[in-house]
Amino acid sequence: MNLAIIVLFGVTLMYISIAERFATYLKLVALQGVLLFFLAFSELSGANDLASLIFVVAETLIFKAIAVPVLLRNIVKKMKVAKVHAKAVPAFYSLLLVLVAMGVSVVLGDMLKIGNIEKIFMITALFAVFTGLILVITHKKIFPHLVGFLVLENGVFMFSLAVGSEMPFLVNVGILLDLFASVLILGVFASRIGKRLNDPDVEDLSSLKD
């Protein structure tokens, strides 16, 4: 069952790299949140400590699947016109890069061949992290940067799931709390920039240079 979810997660990663419209970004991010919820639920259902189970469930479902997409949607609503957005790098090449990232993460995954964490989790986590980075690098607008950061978040969360089942619950809380705090601040600023420049296009955000 887990394998199916992870494969679906991989597909969303590839699809996100060639998405054009902001609406598709929203759907994919929400989908990833839901997938992670199922993954976390199946992963932790085995473990007996109820508290961490409730937190993880709440955290993935509420934050990742619902709260963040809503936040992004009202940013999109404010940008009246920009349905379709331009990319710094043509879609074909960004997909190529993502494939390369997948190849690298597979190689890296089996190089680190310690058995105590499921290898497939490791590979997908690395794949998600690299895709997040590529998303940020290949786009000019702020919105895709935000989405890229979220994908990076999901990758890190998946990796902590793979490793973190042993790590104590308190530590997980602290980490995820911080990650989401930064997401919130980013969201606030993104909307502030949107309001200030009435079009969250990041090109003109490059006046600070040498």
Next chain:
Amino acid sequence: MLYFFIISVVLVGLMLSIRKPLACKVLSGLFITNLIALLVRAYASKGQTELAYFTFDGTAIIMLSLMVAVAIPAYIHSFYYLTHESDRGIPLYIAGLTGLLTSLVGVYLSNNLIVLWVFMEATTLTVSVLIYHHRSTHALEATWKYIFVSSIGIALAYMGILFLGTIVSNSGDIPLSYKGLEVLAASANPAYLRIAFLFILVGFSTKMELFPMHTVGIDANTIAPPPISAVMSTLMVNGGFVAIYRLLNILDGTIVGQWASNVLILSGILSVIIAATYLLKSNNLKRLLAYSTLENMGLVAIALGIGGVARYAAFIHIIAHTFLKAALFFQVRQVRNTFDTYEISKMGGYIRHYSAGALVLMLGTLGIVAFPPSGLFVSELTIFKAMLAQERWILFTVLVLVLLCCVYAIVQKLLSILYAKETVKPTGFKLSMSLTAVQYLLIGLAFYVFFFKDGFVMNLINEAIK
């Protein structure tokens, strides 16, 4: 430790609630006494751990004392800065500064990677409020970039910590504490250690102004108000140094240790080269000082990489650099008010307008480019000595060439402020003598580093290096 955190959180809350500037003054005074009490307690109970996650070891005490030395003038300058110029958001500014210092205390004292990581994240959030103080479009852009890139860095660092977490999982004691990790690292799978080190180094390079992600730190330093950029390029950089230094200690015993030092040296030499290129090019005073921080941190990274006596020199370099850079940034405000601009090409003849400040600038310049009376000379000499003792001749020649360019750029630009013909009519603004005296004190401390014999600071450093 716990009281310290509670008190500081309460103080921040009070600052935010009471809007009056006078209250902020009193509260910040309280915070400083709280800080000094913590320092005294730290020095008294050296080596003990408190609250399971915080220990007072050599490094922590040095960094805490540096923080106290820089925080007090930072607060004084901030109040002058706030009352004279912008009166917007005084409580938010002071609360942000107090929050930043508290999280930095957390960074210095933590004995656990995860706790260190959490407080690192806290510093990013608190400092973003301070960078955004001017609320101009530039400030907005700088803050956005700073948060975004720092968060990516923090996420990468978290990945690295998770990799380290894999080797801890089978032992089950306090997770990821330095001592615990050190013991386990010897037996861990080297590939994991390598990737962990790489991710954490790249993650924290925004904080310590090292090569991969130094860029946003430069922008933040340029836009933030001078007292804040003083704190950022000294105390926050020290925080990054502590993080990477702890990491290097963990890997010291293992076979990966040599590899980690080489990566650090590579990152160090790249950042010094980039600093040299931009020092020659930049025409903005604060940008120049930010790039000089990048250069000095590159040198510290090289010193850590070389190891042995160079580690000792790295600590001296950090101490001297903190004092000098803080003094220079505080003086920048006075220069800004005299010429009403940061453009170096427009400034000139400063020695005639405000000779006391000009002398601070001259002593600071000659200190930052490591001429004898400054502590940086001691550390650079020891670094070169250790480097040549290991027969690293190519590194030596490249570093010498690049350092010469940096010295040329810094001396030419900063001294042209003193002596060149000024194009902008000076406003005749005079900073109060007490503030300039504080800057003299800081430079005096930096020059004291050059002369001190085996005082208590020395055995603190020896403890830190163990």
Next chain:
Amino acid sequence: MTGYLLIILAAFFFPGIIARTKSIASGRKGPRIIQPVRDIVKLLRKGSVYSTTTSSIFRIAPTVGLACVLTAMLVIPFAGGNALISFNGDFVFFAYLLALGRFLMIIAALDTGSSFEGMGANRETLYALLVEPALFVMMGVMAMMTGCTSFTEIFKAFNTVGDYSLLLGALFACLVILIAMVENSRLPVDDPKTHLELTMVHEVMILDNSGFDLGLIHLTSSLKFGVFSMLMANMLIPPSWKIGYQFLYFGVIAVGFAVVVGLLESFRARNKMGKNPQYLLTLIAIGLLGLIVALILMQKIA
């Protein structure tokens, strides 16, 4: 002491013999031998005219010039005898003392502020500059052969070193003649009889001197001739001869030297001004040739 007096004696007759040979060569009877001496005595008694632009330097330069030559004569021995003062490196002292005299003449010439005198000074410094190495190479070779570094010991040991010393002695005698011609600004380098200031070297430097100073300058140049003829004599006269023959031989050499100078001046035109540095380089070449000959003779080469 004998060397000192002989030089003064030679100096008295030197200019007269040159003038006489030149006039005979050009078909005239020519003035008495001691006519130049009478000129000098007349000059010493005459009044003098000083230019307004000159300063005290201009006034004391001729005096110091004469004092230099008189002191330089102290170190010169006669045919193996002892000079009044002799110490290691006295030929260096001799050369640099002449340089001091020349230095003061040059700045005195510049002091007058006339373009002619500046031209003369400029050329004088360049030629002196190129002649000194030749003198030093010659003395170096002789020091190498004899192993001592003062005029007295060198000339004592020079003629007895080996039979080949006569060959070297002749070569160096010619070199001394050429150096003397340059030092006293005789023909190939400078024509004393020309009246066109642009072409002069030494004469133009003393254009503005008059009266007592002019007398001193003429006395100095004739004394220099005496010094160089004594140097040449030391190289040729073997110390083993008796005093009488040595005096006679010195007389022959001095008169011969004067006649040679006179004949050279009669039958040879002045070098082009641009060619002079090259000519002076030949002097150094002759010196080096002497060095190589000495090295071969002392079996150091091959």
Next chain:
Amino acid sequence: MNISFLISAAFLPLLSFFLSKKRQFAVTLFTQLVVAFYTVVMAVGALGFYSTELFSNGSGSVAIDPLSFLFIAAINLVCVLTTVYSKGYLAPYMEKKNRSELAIHGAALVWLQVSMILVVTLREGFAFLAVWEAMTLASFVLVMFEAEKHETFKVGISYLIQMHVGFFLILAGFVVAYVKTGIFGFDGLSSYFATNNGIPVFLLFFLGFGLKAGFVPLHTWLPNAHPAAPSHVSGAMSGIMIKMGIYGLLRVLFAMHSQYLEVGMILLAVSLLTGVWGVVSAIVQKDLKKVLAYSSIENIGIIGIGLGLGFIGLHIQYPQLSLLAFAGAVLHIVNHSLFKPMLFMGAGSVYTATHTRNMNDLGGLIKKMPHTSLLFIIGAMAICALPPFNGFISELLIYVGMFDSLVGQSLRETILLITSSMILALIGGLAVFAFSKAVGIAFLGAPRKPIDHVKEVSKWMLVPQYVLLAGILAIGLFPSIAVKLILPVVAQFPQVNTSTELLQPILNTTSSITWISLAFVGFIAVIFFFRKKMQQDVAIAVGPTWGCGYSAVNATQQYTSTSYADSLISISKPLVKVTKDFEPLEKTDFFPHATSFKTGSNDVFEEMVTVHPTNRLLKIIRKAAILQTGHVQHYVLYALLFIVAILVLTYFKLI
């Protein structure tokens, strides 16, 4: 000798920040006198070895041996005299400069003296390097006194950078020795040279110290820094500070055990080139202080020739040569630190009075400034090594050493000695050329620019020059005392025996020089007295200079410094690049436009060694500044690239 006292004395002038301008000079002079008196007294008493704890981790072992004592005496003399001179020289600057600038200048003068004294007494590596850089810092601050002129500012900074390069070379030399012997400093050198091949380390030190001393390829800072600095500073720098480079070189040479021929050959070759090239460039200069700066380079060359010959003497085991050559070199160090400051003070007085240093605008100064001109002329004669003065004594020792050792040498040594004697004679002739030009055109003849406003400089500026003149005449007329004084220093050279049977001929020479000089003075007196008597009753008339009948003679027809040097330039084109830039008038323009003619000479070595390489380096570095693009995605890209690069490097085992 208590170092902490010295350092605390160095902080005394700091209080001059609060005093009025007049009293600042008093504080500076007082501190310098105290320091001078203290160091000399302690040095005389302490001709032994001390070890005092000085710096944080290095033990500042202080040792005063005859060489340090010689230098301490020279440093104190020159520094105190130049400070006294500065009172007069800085008078016109009093209004222009504000109080703190003058305070910084005064403090830097004291720091220069203290740091130089420390340089010659400290042996331990760390302390030596720290004080070496402090000396550079003090001289940098002094050179930057008139930094509002852009030219001075640029020159000051290039001076700082070149000295920094020298610092790194010396550091490298020390560390290479430290790695093998474990002692970081001069003391470790002798054991290092004993065991392994010393040439590479010697070259490192030679380059490092040569940069400060001014050997030719490394001298490029000297001709720019001296004219830019105020005259009393350039007098102190040229008189004594470049000798610190020679001092460092001597310390290294004292530690040599073998390989004398290679060391001697390197020293001799470089010094001969330095000597000739220095003086030829001096001839071509128009600026009076540049002439003096280049002649400093020439004198460093002469000192180097002495040292080089000394080491060749050690190689061929001919004790007289090494004894005489080393004695000549050390005596020339003392002589140069006497007449060079005097000449720079003369040039400074000329600048104070006429506000120009370009010789083409000077002339006829002797009528308005008799004292300065007379002193400059005597200084010029001393520097050209003309007999009655001290310059001649040291060159005579070197000459006698050369000629004395010629007998019985192999072919190579003979050729070496003969050529070096010829070149030394050539340098002597060129020096006469250079200084006759400087004296004749600047001080004598008719004034090229009106000088009626010019008047003699104040007493403060003349007294130091007369003190130096006394020193010159003392050594010049009574050389045997000087030779005896410097003997202990010569004894420190490796394998040099100063036994009486070797020393006696030298003392004979020097005593007979005393006699012959007195005879010379006697002759001058007699002739002068005779001249006065003869001219009593004759008419002395005064008239215009004889102009071959041309009535409208004016001052511009005189020889200028450029035309005077023209004859030499014609035969020394490759050595000296003389630039002439003027737009010639075409045949076609009948109403010719205003044109200008400007000659200048730029330094062949300067372009080759410093100007081109630095420009190229800075261009490359500027092109590399592309990282800070402002786009966030690029910043994240750098992180990704760095990770991938490190992974690839680890994969291929390169790190």
